Amino acid sequence: MSQAGTTASSSGGDLPARADVVVVGAGITGASVAHHLARRGVSVVVIEQSPRSGAGATGRSGGMVRAFDPDTAIAELALPSLAAYRDAGRWASGQAPLHAVGAVTAADRAQESAFREAAGQINGALRTSAHVVAEREEAAGVRLAGGVALVEPEAGWVAPAEVTADWLVQARADGAVVRHGVRVLEVEERGGRPAVLTDAGVISAGAVVAAVGPWAADPVRGLRPASPVRSRSIQVSIVERRPPAPPHATFVDLRTGLYAKPVGTDRTLIGMPHLVWDAPFDAQPDPAHAQATVSALTAHFPWLTTAAHLSTVRATDAYGPPGGGGPAAGLLEGTGVPHVWSVRGWNGGGVKTAPEAGRRIAEACVADAFCEAA
């Protein structure tokens, strides 16, 4: 693979004139892809429109991570991703980013045997102590409200912006060029390869990986994935958790979609599906939904009835059908422009899947040579 050139482009200062791969978007997905590509010797340029990383869904995310997911395609990514988040050796900081507060997944009693099977698989792969709790009112500080629970004591949450920053540090150390405050305006074909038109100049690329998150629903020309992607609202609130409220694990209830995670020692993040489609990324918080979220979660955290509400954050993520047919086992989707690929599969779970998704995309890029130098 070639090294990223450093020839100045028309108005771009030190924006490279060419690269094997241009990654558009420095959220957690783009950062993972860039890190894994650069580690394999691919010349990478990352273009991010915001002056800082984590400006999109990544910066507002709760960052809950666990190995289990009812969607087997996601679980297949989530399990090795949890292993990566637990492994201090993979991080520039020298510290594993995982806060292992535990993870509780609640479901209808009919899921008990599926949970037991999943616990066995998780423990076999990760040497953990995942187990099923049935016939009990509570698990790891969470009232189960009649269901069964899969408890993963070694799972928990990560800070998505910190993970993103760490991967970008590693990518830079491996030769990648990361540019913030540069917006991709369009990607077009020139001589069979992509030309990335930005507001700071043009980059000739062997391939382009668009990791633009919710912006994939309404992307710039040349980055539109073949399958439809829609943005959907995600809203979370932070509430105060004072004694005697107990500490608790992260929590997802598959029956309702309700979720929660501890934030430090005295706060909790709570959320409930907010089924508002095609919402702008910066839509205002919905107070009625915030109130309904507290009410619904009181069944699991009775102390919420008197907890002080501190803040509400609203954002969106990109939702679409599972990938199929594209490279990297369907994680990439064609865009109609040769060698320009859109990353698939955020659907509200991009943090729990990012380590393995980025690794697979980079592996496929190198093995299949679909991102060779321009």
Ligand SMILES: Cc1cc2nc3c(=O)[nH]c(=O)nc-3n(C[C@H](O)[C@H](O)[C@H](O)COP(=O)(O)OP(=O)(O)OC[C@H]3O[C@@H](n4cnc5c(N)ncnc54)[C@H](O)[C@@H]3O)c2cc1C
């Ligand atoms: C409130 C909330 C809570 C969440 N909680 C969880 C959770 O607990 N666990 C979990 O696994 N997932 C969670 N998610 C989902 C997860 O955060 C997302 O799936 C993930 O962050 C998506 O990352 P991304 O890199 O694909 O997108 P983004 O983080 O949105 O990054 C895309 C980047 O592309 C840039 N960009 C877009 N267009 C251009 C352009 N034309 N030129 C240059 N740059 C461009 C944007 O500025 C942005 O920085 C949550 C999401 C939200 C919003």
